[in-house]
Amino acid sequence: MIQFDHVSKEFGASSVALSDITVEIRDGEFVFLIGASGAGKSTFLRLILRDLLPTSGIIIVDDWDITKLPQSKIHLLRRKVGMVFQDFKLLIDRTIYENVALGLEILGKSKEETEKGVVDVLELVGLSNKKNSFPLQLSAGEMQRVSIARAIVGGPKILLADEPTGNLDPDTSWDIMQILREIHSLGTTVIVATHNAAFVNEMKKRTITIKNGEITSDEEKGRYHQTERGKEHRHHHSEAHKEK
């Protein structure tokens, strides 16, 4: 379970990323986190991973108050919480197998256990035939699947995905979303920060909307409301206009 209790995060005095957030995400849920760029979605995920500390408030992950977690135990939290990054964060000088194997090697697993785990998870993401390739030999969609494989190979209880389809075409994006849905069906809590209205509307999962650092809606079978899309579109349009 993840609990945010009056959590705020400021980057300097004038930049408020999250403001007084209180929310609870239960074990085994699939949650979409939606909102415009800069709304605070990534900050929300980075706080769960303890990549950032809140300015105020308490964050509980699996009974741990992670705001009080000592530096020496952060890696234990990150073994419970896998993260999929928009920019994949793969090691380009290692093969796909080696990249995914990292997720098990850091846990001290034996060579045999690692081999079995990597083969299984590469099969799940449909990359069994690419295990000896290097990241730069793969398409963006394939790299994202490697990133997912590495995040789940150690069996985390929670999987965070920060704009996992941000760099992908619609078809590949659907593949990625199917994989995330499959991981969820195996019992993992999945939180996906996204811009993609089609997924949200199609999958009908719990949807938390963040706007200017505050939660504006939290619906069990949420939709990416047309108004949100419109506002976002207008926001982007006016930003683009300003830049001109």
Added chain:
Amino acid sequence: MKPLTTSWTHIRRSPYQALAAVLTMFLTFLVSGVFGLTVATSFLVLHYFESKPQATVFFNDTAQTPQIESLKATLEATGKIANITYVSKDDALAIYKEQNKSDPLLLEMVNADILPASLEVSATDPRHLKELEPIMKGAPGVEEVIYQKDVVDTLVSWTNAVRLVGSVLVVLLSIDAILIVMTIIGMKVAMKKDEVEILKLIGASKWYIQLPFLLEGGMYGVVGSFMAWLVMFILILWFRSSILSFLGIIPIIGAVLGNLLSAAFFGCTIGFLFILSALGFLLGGIGSLIALKKYIAF
């Protein structure tokens, strides 16, 4: 990838940096080892002289046995003598023969006539020697009185000088070695900044990330110290006969270098290698640790 394999990959990918680190370590341990051995040997020499009689009274060839006996009795009568031994010309020849048994040429050239008879004197307290000096020097037939103290004092001043110069050099070279390893490991960490960041984000422990770098520094130290040991080992074998002819009289040196198949020689060389390697690992490890502390925030 296991930590050692990762360290080896780091080394393989930047061989010139590794060479710089290993050569610095080699130089540090060669100088440290040579000075260490010199100081250890000089202590053995000192100890040897200190355990010898404190003064030796040499007689000229005209001295008669009664004169020598008389001086011995006079000295004993003072009550300040701990031990006094008469070494006749024949005894002196026997000692000379024993010391030079491996060199027949030296044995041929010497007979009992050219060696002086002597009295080896140890006082109950070395300070008493000053009071006994007039008796020894004034006795008939006495050619010369040699005090071990003079020899020991000269040796002590030499040993101290060697130790001082050696210590300064060893400290400077050790600091240099640590700085070189620190710089090289620092560069490697900087080059692998993204990798370190990713490892941290996916839950790698501090030691999982740091151990390969730590082992890499340690390996530079171990390889450098092994090379230094090898060079010293060859040098000692090369100069073995010269060392033995100068210092073979000292029991430990004689026992260690006298027989290359002996347990003493084997134990000393392997022990020395072990100590140097451990110090090498420590020195390299310290350099790495400082770099890790500075460049990886946890």
